[in-house]
Amino acid sequence: MASSFDFELAKKQSLLKKDKSRKQSIDADIKDLIDFLNAQPWCFTTSSCSGRLILLEEHYTRKKHLTRWWLVSHEPLSFESFKKGLSQALQNKQENNLLWFKMEGFILHVVVRDLTFAKRLLRIARDAGFKHSGLISFTNKLVLEIRDSEALQVLITHELPETFLKQLLSIANEKLLRTKARIEKFFKALKQFTSL
DSSP states (O other), X not given: OOTTOOHHHHXXXXXXXXXXXXXXXXXXXXXHHHHHHHTXXXXXXEXXXXXXXXXXXXXXXXXXXXXXXXXXXXXXXXXXXXXXXXXXXXXXXXXXXXXXXXXXXXXXXXXXXXXXXXXXXXXXXXXXTOTTOEEEEOSSSEEEEEEOOOEEEEEEOTTOOHHHHHHHHHHHHHHHHHHHHHHHHHHHHXXXXXXX
């Protein structure tokens, strides 16, 4: 890691920055976790998502800024809510665009003061079930990506039967609940580590 990186200054600047996410706020169900991490002297967070269900329309050019978000939930969805969002999307979608239903698991980026803390945090994350976590930057600053492997991505068309859609939503909701359970396990272990 480059010695020119000023951890304290970077932390101060990062915590003062405006949230640049679509939602422009931390997901309510991980706010305590984020606040806890940011209160530690050895790390700070830069981005996060507690896991979500998304129904989005991908523009035929694949340009991200042209994507339309029809439904976003960080909690399990009822079939009625899902069906309402799906109906709106299918009625209003542009002809050549693709409609996707996705479940994305928990993700968290943490800048860590040194390699010792990075290794400890990574061990806690992996023990909690976030097996695909790792160090994603170590040239200027140490950035740890903690993420769940739970995921689902399905192309949606008019022809899909309701029984399939119900089963799809049920699977997505189960996956989202599993990612939430891992977050709780991670937070609990993190609190025990910092109290040592």
